[in-house]
Amino acid sequence: MPTPILHAVSSNLETLPPQERRLGKYILNAPSSVIHQGITELANICGISPSTVTRFCKTFHFKGFPDFKMKLAGELAHQTPQNQYQDVIAGNDLEKIVQAMEANHLASITDTTRLLDMNELRRAVESLCQAGRIDLYGVATSSIIAQDFYQKLIRIGKNCTAFADSHMQITSASSLGAGDVALAISYSGETPETIDALRCAKDSGALTISLTQYGNSSLASLADIALFSSSLEEGMRRGDMASRIAQLHVVDILFTGMVSTEFEDFIPKLESSYQNVQIYRKHREV
Numbered sequence: 001m002p003t004p005i006l007h008a009v010s011s012n013l014e015t016l017p018p019q020e021r022r023l024g025k026y027i028l029n030a031p032s033s034v035i036h037q038g039i040t041e042l043a044n045i046c047g048i049s050p051s052t053v054t055r056f057c058k059t060f061h062f063k064g065f066p067d068f069k070m071k072l073a074g075e076l077a078h079q080t081p082q083n084q085y086q087d088v089i090a091g092n093d094l095e096k097i098v099q100a101m102e103a104n105h106l107a108s109i110t111d112t113t114r115l116l117d118m119n120e121l122r123r124a125v126e127s128l129c130q131a132g133r134i135d136l137y138g139v140a141t142s143s144i145i146a147q148d149f150y151q152k153l154i155r156i157g158k159n160c161t162a163f164a165d166s167h168m169q170i171t172s173a174s175s176l177g178a179g180d181v182a183l184a185i186s187y188s189g190e191t192p193e194t195i196d197a198l199r200c201a202k203d204s205g206a207l208t209i210s211l212t213q214y215g216n217s218s219l220a221s222l223a224d225i226a227l228f229s230s231s232l233e234e235g236m237r238r239g240d241m242a243s244r245i246a247q248l249h250v251v252d253i254l255f256t257g258m259v260s261t262e263f264e265d266f267i268p269k270l271e272s273s274y275q276n277v278q279i280y281r282k283h284r285e286v
Contacts, residue, residue, distance in 0.1 A: 003075035008215035108242035111230035125257035138185035166193035173200035189217025
């Protein structure tokens, strides 16, 4: 099974320019060799320029070839036969289904954690903490992720919205400005409504964050800060199960990072929201 990086290269291979495609094919065929080669050596083998290698790496959101090599080497070192996503099988025993779901979700979390760029993650946390207002965009399954983040953010007193309706997303994005943040969620990174909402927010002056599957996508290329989840889940029958868990994993990291950063401010608000829910829920029960 390919690593997330190799899967992303394979998935985007046909969309790359000819010279970058040649490099991508070589990487897919000999990933273990690439991590031991210098940029000039690799360029000569593929018959391309070193600048093409750098451009290829930046297409996949790496800082350059050394960053690409380091992260590919880390993935190859941790690759195990157990990290296999399992599809739905007709007549499968319930016990095997339980084991398959556990394996899929654990693999998605592990793969996603290895994809996280700590500098980008840190920028996202700091921006969300400082934001005057936060817009969350997502449709279909991604709207569920946005709603999950929304209910977390309002508990710590952040001014935020999470509209699933594409017209309302544009309406809200139009009123953002400098000091605000828009976070758009789309597993494919190609959902037109989500792209439009984030572009509108960006044009309005807000800082933009994307959360997509790992790889090159329109949404990630548009965002000021690009965050990624595992891209290894395939097939029509999974119902975006593992990918949903991966995205929730990133949202939980963002939220926990925010609370840890602004501990003295956010913890009292969390405690207050919890206590008020307990008080008013008890009154209703009486």
